Amino acid sequence: MTNVQEYRGHIRNWEALCKELEIWPGLPREDREQLILTKAYEKWGYDMADHLHGMFAFALWDVDRQQLFCLRDHFGTKPFYYYQTSDGKLLYGTTIRKIMEQPGFVKELNEEMLQIYLSLTYGAGEDTFFKGVKKLLPGRYLIWKDGQLKVERYWKPEFHPDESKSLEDWADEIHTTLQKIMPEVKTAEEQAESFLSGGVDSSYVLAMSDIKMTDSCGYDEERFDESRLAAETARILGRKNQRCCITPQEYFDTVPYVMYHMEQPLGDASSIVFALACKAAAEHTKICYSGEGSDEFFGGYNMYRNAERYGENLKTFYVGNTNIMKEDEKKRILKNYSEEVLPIHLVEGIYEETEGLDPLTKMSDVDIQIWLEGDIYLNVDKMSMAAGLEIRMPLTDRRIFDIASRMPSRYKVDKEQNKVAFRTAAAKLLPEEIAFRKKLGFIVPIRIWMADDRYNQDVRAKFHSEMADKFFHLDEINAIFDEYVGGNSDNWRKVWTIYAFLVWYEEYFVKR
Numbered sequence: 001m002t003n004v005q006e007y008r009g010h011i012r013n014w015e016a017l018c019k020e021l022e023i024w025p026g027l028p029r030e031d032r033e034q035l036i037l038t039k040a041y042e043k044w045g046y047d048m049a050d051h052l053h054g055m056f057a058f059a060l061w062d063v064d065r066q067q068l069f070c071l072r073d074h075f076g077t078k079p080f081y082y083y084q085t086s087d088g089k090l091l092y093g094t095t096i097r098k099i100m101e102q103p104g105f106v107k108e109l110n111e112e113m114l115q116i117y118l119s120l121t122y123g124a125g126e127d128t129f130f131k132g133v134k135k136l137l138p139g140r141y142l143i144w145k146d147g148q149l150k151v152e153r154y155w156k157p158e159f160h161p162d163e164s165k166s167l168e169d170w171a172d173e174i175h176t177t178l179q180k181i182m183p184e185v186k187t188a189e190e191q192a193e194s195f196l197s198g199g200v201d202s203s204y205v206l207a208m209s210d211i212k213m214t215d216s217c218g219y220d221e222e223r224f225d226e227s228r229l230a231a232e233t234a235r236i237l238g239r240k241n242q243r244c245c246i247t248p249q250e251y252f253d254t255v256p257y258v259m260y261h262m263e264q265p266l267g268d269a270s271s272i273v274f275a276l277a278c279k280a281a282a283e284h285t286k287i288c289y290s291g292e293g294s295d296e297f298f299g300g301y302n303m304y305r306n307a308e309r310y311g312e313n314l315k316t317f318y319v320g321n322t323n324i325m326k327e328d329e330k331k332r333i334l335k336n337y338s339e340e341v342l343p344i345h346l347v348e349g350i351y352e353e354t355e356g357l358d359p360l361t362k363m364s365d366v367d368i369q370i371w372l373e374g375d376i377y378l379n380v381d382k383m384s385m386a387a388g389l390e391i392r393m394p395l396t397d398r399r400i401f402d403i404a405s406r407m408p409s410r411y412k413v414d415k416e417q418n419k420v421a422f423r424t425a426a427a428k429l430l431p432e433e434i435a436f437r438k439k440l441g442f443i444v445p446i447r448i449w450m451a452d453d454r455y456n457q458d459v460r461a462k463f464h465s466e467m468a469d470k471f472f473h474l475d476e477i478n479a480i481f482d483e484y485v486g487g488n489s490d491n492w493r494k495v496w497t498i499y500a501f502l503v504w505y506e507e508y509f510v511k512r
Contacts, residue, residue: 001063002038006070008078008094009056010392011036012184017051041069046141049074049154053184053397057094057136067145068092074155074398075293076138076373078381082149083133090144096133096263108132109509114471114501115334115341118325121267121497122374125346129264129504138373156353157368159361162406167421170411173403174425178394182208185289185394192287192392195277196241198229200419201291201300203434204426205394207237211289214241215281217273224445233434244280246273248449252458255503261386262378265504267324267497269446271379278387288389292376293396296367297404298422299360299412307360307413314362315351319343320371324493333476346370360409368401447492451485459495462502467510472498 011017011033018025021039023032040048041060049071057078059070070092072080082092085104093099100107108131113123126134136142139155165173186192196202196214206214214234218227227243234241251272258275259265281288295301301321310318317323323343331337347366354362377396384391404412411421417436427435450456462468463478477498484491 002041003061003063004034004037004058005061005068006059006093007034007037007056009033009058009073010054010390011052011056012054012181012397013052015184020051046152046154049141053181053399055393055396059092065145067143070136070142070144071154072136072138072140074139075368075377075396075401077377077393077396079378080136081128081133082136082142083130084149088147090149092142096128096130099133100130106132107509109505111336111471112338112341115330115337116343116346117265117267117501118330118334118497119323119343120320120370120374121322121324121493121500122378123264124320124343124370124374138369157365157401157405159354159357159365159405161361161408163408167411167424170403170407170421171424171428174400174422175428177399177403178204178208178425181394181397181399185209185392186287190287191285192289193281193285194289195281195291195391196230196234197291198226198233198437199291200423200426200430200435200437201294201395202230202289203233203237203430204422205289205291206233206239207426207429208394209289212239213285214239215244215277215288216241217244217246217277217280219246219445221445221448229437236431236434242280244277246276248445248452248455250276251444251446251449252455255500256507257386258383259500259504260507262382262504264378265501266375266379267493267500268322268375268379269444269493269496271383273444274379275383275386278383278389278391282387282389286388286390288384288391290380290391290393291395292380292393293372293400294419294422296364296372297395297401298407298419299364299409300419300422301367302418304360304363304413304418305415307358307363307409310359310363314359315348316344318363318366319347320366321375322371322493324497333472333480335471335473358409360413364404364412446496447489450492450495451489456485459499462499462506465502467506468498468502471501 017036023035037058044051055073055077057072057080061068080094081096081099083099084090089104091099091102099105110129110131113129117123123129126137140151140153143150193213193215194206194211196206196216216227216230218225231241254272254275258272350366350369354365380391414420423435463481480491481495484495
């Protein structure tokens with residue numbers, strides 16, 4: 001007998017699983033998915049995740065074996081945390097706050113994480129900012145029995161380039177695979193909307209779906225505003241579009257809300273925009289599609305076009321999509337700095353796994369295992385949950401990754417374009433000007449807003465606070481801030497990353 005102790009997620013291939021596991025498909029979704037988990041565990045044991053497609057993290061109590069079995073999905077779209085108390089109990093859950101509320105938890109700051117965070121802008125690896133609270137990393141399961149903890153890895157990204165196919169062959173495989181996946185993303189009875197930017201990912205997802213309403217964010221500053229492109233894309237595809245216009249004041253007012261619900265500091269400025277987008281969408285829908293995953297799988301970032309130039313040097317510096325502070329700068333600004341805590345240590349194992357593969361594949365694998373889990377999926381999960389919105393990401397799927405894992409890098413990136421094969425697939429439904437539009441990223445005008453004295457007063461105050469003085473040499477961080485306000489806009493990420501940490505620290509260690 002098996003009982004579900006904790007579950008968050010959405011199992012895509014539930015219809016096939018109901019048939020195989022002899023489950024009545026007419027059950028309410030929550031009951032159906034929990035029954036799938038228990039029967040899958042009883043049938044396949046620790047290999048059960050091999051049979052599941054979707055987004056999930058869960059804990060099962062095996063009555064017969066008197067053991068706890070916890071599992072996080074292959075890419076880490078849903079979080080899972082655990083903590084061992086001083087009296088030998090295991091606290092666990094899909095949120096850190098749930099663990100904090102249980103007897104035996106002792107709240108202490110894990111200050112070493114600040115060194116990792118100041119480079120990456122997020123907390124990477126299994127440790128968190130709360131001492132003793134660990135993440136179950138993607139593709140892992142945990143067994144707790146008789147007071148003993150064991151974590152095993154059941155899946156990792158593997159790459160086996162297939163040179164036998166043409167660009168069109170790869171584009172056809174992407175397109176036909178996504179056609180099979182899309183009907184699984186929601187049932188015919190479920191109503192959903194779709195986030196839409198001006199980019200190919202969200203546009204392709206929309207074109208492949210039956211979604212009628214799209215949601216976009218914009219700003220009064222035209223040079224940062226992608227919402228016009230989104231509205232035009234929606235019009236071309238015959239869908240409706242609603243725009244949420246974000247003001248600077250609204251943006252800054254939302255920062256404490258984001259850092260509280262994120263549970264760990266995140267220096268990704270787009271997370272504030274995403275939180276506001278989730279709030280706006282949740283006013284009229286409970287389910288929203290989003291396009292995460294394809295950039296990391298198929299070579300979507302412009303920096304990937306430099307991969308060959310980096311060559312073997314990658315393993316000395318590439319720790320993921322962001323790396324904003326080098327060690328000499330962190331030594332200068334931090335009051336407590338350890339030579340042993342280096343971001344590069346987090347990726348050494350990944351480089352060992354990709355030994356002999358080309359540089360682009362190595363960069364992609366680092367981002368799949370580090371950046372996606374630590375930043376992108378964390379943001380999507382936490383901000384959607386806070387707003388009461390469920391986000392489903394059709395492109396984050398093992399069947400999509402399987403194509404990317406076999407695709408040679410020349411079909412991902414060339415001298416002129418990124419995500420070549422993926423864009424070629426999207427062009428089967430989208431006009432070429434949309435399918436091959438230059439990647440803009442999730443643009444936020446924070447670079448200019450934070451230099452404006454109308455909006456940066458809390459930043460200034462925190463950079464001079466006793467709270468900041470616990471961790472930073474105030475003269476050093478204020479020199480960075482003053483240089484930024486004085487015209488060096490490249491410093492904005494450093495300022496924002498420090499500020500986000502201070503807001504988070506205030507939420508969890510000052511106010512509470």
